[in-house]
Amino acid sequence: xxxxxxxxxxxxxxxxxxxxxxxxxxxxxxxxxxxxxxxxxxxxxxxxxxxxxxxxxxxxxxxxxxxxxxxxxxxxxxxxxxxxxxxxxxxxxxxxxxxxxxxxxxxxxxxxxxxxxxxxxxxxxxxxxxxxxxxxxxxxxxxxxxxxxxxxxxxxxxxxxxxxxxxxxxxxxxxxxxxxxxxxxxxxxxxxxxxxxxxxxxxxxxxxxxxxxxxxxxxxxxxxxxxxxxxxxxxxxxxxxxxxxxxxxxxxxxxxxxxxxxxxxxxxxxxxxxxxxxxxxxxxxxxxxxxxxxxxxxxxxxxxxxxxxxxxxxxxxxxxxxxxxxxxxxxxxxxxxxxxxxxxxxxxxxxxxxxxxxxxxxxxxxxxxxxxxxxxxxxxxxxxxxxxxxxxxxxxxxxxxxxxxxxxxxxxxxxxxxxxxxxxxxxxxxxxxxxxxxxxxxxxxxxxxxxxxxxxxxxxxxxxxxxxxxxxxxxxxxxxxxxxxxxxxxxxxxxxxxxxxxxxxxxxxxxxxxxxxxxxxxxxxxxxxxxxxxxxxxxxxxxxxxxxxxxxxxxxxxxxxxxxxxxxxxxx
Amino acid sequence: xxxxxxxxxxxxxxxxxxxxxxxxxxxxxxxxxxxxxxxxxxxxxxxxxxxxxxxxxxxxxxxxxxxxxxxxxxxxxxxx
Numbered sequence: 001x002x003x004x005x006x007x008x009x010x011x012x013x014x015x016x017x018x019x020x021x022x023x024x025x026x027x028x029x030x031x032x033x034x035x036x037x038x039x040x041x042x043x044x045x046x047x048x049x050x051x052x053x054x055x056x057x058x059x060x061x062x063x064x065x066x067x068x069x070x071x072x073x074x075x076x077x078x079x080x081x082x083x084x085x086x087x088x089x090x091x092x093x094x095x096x097x098x099x100x101x102x103x104x105x106x107x108x109x110x111x112x113x114x115x116x117x118x119x120x121x122x123x124x125x126x127x128x129x130x131x132x133x134x135x136x137x138x139x140x141x142x143x144x145x146x147x148x149x150x151x152x153x154x155x156x157x158x159x160x161x162x163x164x165x166x167x168x169x170x171x172x173x174x175x176x177x178x179x180x181x182x183x184x185x186x187x188x189x190x191x192x193x194x195x196x197x198x199x200x201x202x203x204x205x206x207x208x209x210x211x212x213x214x215x216x217x218x219x220x221x222x223x224x225x226x227x228x229x230x231x232x233x234x235x236x237x238x239x240x241x242x243x244x245x246x247x248x249x250x251x252x253x254x255x256x257x258x259x260x261x262x263x264x265x266x267x268x269x270x271x272x273x274x275x276x277x278x279x280x281x282x283x284x285x286x287x288x289x290x291x292x293x294x295x296x297x298x299x300x301x302x303x304x305x306x307x308x309x310x311x312x313x314x315x316x317x318x319x320x321x322x323x324x325x326x327x328x329x330x331x332x333x334x335x336x337x338x339x340x341x342x343x344x345x346x347x348x349x350x351x352x353x354x355x356x357x358x359x360x361x362x363x364x365x366x367x368x369x370x371x372x373x374x375x376x377x378x379x380x381x382x383x384x385x386x387x388x389x390x391x392x393x394x395x396x397x398x399x400x401x402x403x404x405x406x407x408x409x410x411x412x413x414x415x416x417x418x419x420x421x422x423x424x425x426x427x428x429x430x431x432x433x434x435x436x437x438x439x440x441x442x443x444x445x446x447x448x449x450x451x452x453x454x455x456x457x458x459x460x461x462x463x464x465x466x467x468x469x470x471x472x473x474x475x476x477x478x479x480x481x482x483x484x485x486x487x488x489x490x491x492x493x494x495x496x497x498x499x500x501x502x503x504x505x506x507x508x509x510x511x512x513x514x515x516x517x518x519x520x521x522x523x524x525x526x527x528x529x530x531x532x533x534x535x536x537x538x539x540x541x542x543x544x545x546x547x548x549x550x551x552x553x554x555x556x557x558x559x560x561x562x563x564x565x566x567x568x569x570x571x572x
Numbered sequence: 573x574x575x576x577x578x579x580x581x582x583x584x585x586x587x588x589x590x591x592x593x594x595x596x597x598x599x600x601x602x603x604x605x606x607x608x609x610x611x612x613x614x615x616x617x618x619x620x621x622x623x624x625x626x627x628x629x630x631x632x633x634x635x636x637x638x639x640x641x642x643x644x645x646x647x648x649x650x651x652x
Contacts, residue, residue, distance in 0.1 A: 554627075
């Protein structure tokens, strides 16, 4: 249990014991509590007072499967709020193996200065010059880093977008195969990393200094049961390995809630061409991989390798939210074009969701026609080449709307919505409006309630409670390192009990089922407190006006939740 | 008897060799049949989270189907 504190102003690295106020926190719980405690709420997110925190989950690096999520936290330059963006890959497990509870990056390097933070097999840390890699895109950069530090290296890095401090910039991280194709995309945290002068963090994956497990036999037994529960669940055991998250294209279009043509329709014409079913067919015919292990210790294998007609790698992994932002929102129904756009975003270091929505806003404003794939590729390339419009696009959809004088910009607190229209899935609208993160589906996705028939997606009744419950649950899950896509096994009696047993066996605690929501509530309270101090009020917990005024076909509903009901979301 | 067109999503089509995703399945079921009757007719167990959507609305197992309906059979999903 130790913190690695990195001061970019002084170019110093220092390990310290975890202060007692932070003991027992991990992942989003740690990043959010620390930011609320230590970061001045009104500071410039791209200035020296902001802190960029990398925290593996409480269980990352153990042999409990699917616990390789890394939380990255800071004050967001995109939203101005507190932010936690998390990513899979291999870094969280590598830090867990070294007993590192968090890396805290403070201060700011002189302008133009660029460094790499390296943590070796023994856990020793050093800052190394990275001027030679200035402006390099992530695929080429990751290749160089693997050559320099060996194949057993986990990488976090930024591309040209992050170096340019554009607020849709991502932090990319490497998958099992060393490709920088996984991302902490949301909130522009790549820009914070760029502002710090940090081009990459490289962590040796062979560390053998993990924190002790209080009762390893009980832990290992519970870990086996939990793995079985994930495999037995129809979603994580069957659907995700077969189609990945792209399997959501059909259900969400079937419900008329797939925001299309910049959220003017709820069904994309020709959505079948970009469905998970068709993607799997194309990948199979071309000899790619429909199922692929992307993250350390994963048993779900929701990842894929999308290849071109010659069988050559195009991108990994093509996922639902990207297919939506680059396809549904833009009207592009050619998966090859969407795969190219996904690769470009990963390579330049951009959030695919913010970028796709930014392109859609530009199309809606008349800069190109919906469905024009070549125009979309040109626009995204402009981010890397650094044209004036490229810089605007790289700052996300709100910046594009302002630049082009266009009113229909589907963002909350500056961050784009995700692939569920709030008029067709009202509870997801509650989450977008009220999440401390700005519009964010991973903060509380209500879709499971709709598809199970438990809740009518088109009526106001029950939506606030449903959003509240999943927001609390997700905040808790994000503390543990557990992947959202494996977390649905927690809803089964055997899966939920096994996970709790493993938690208690690791820490020597006696948490009961009620302790888990308590953990989520504590996180949300810290995040809300930071936002209040930063100047946010309930008036910021609203959707853009057009969602209340423009009915969405085919159901022709508007967003129905009253302001008073939205304001009751966090009445814990 | 009535006819409905069924389109299968997720992994549901795996047990129907030669399934054509463009045409779907033409299924004949008794008048007044409900969603659960259609699932039983196709041999899709309810416990697998099979859900039906017609014209953008989720149907429950007890909901009746109408002649000529285009039914999407989906698997429960929880997030992406």
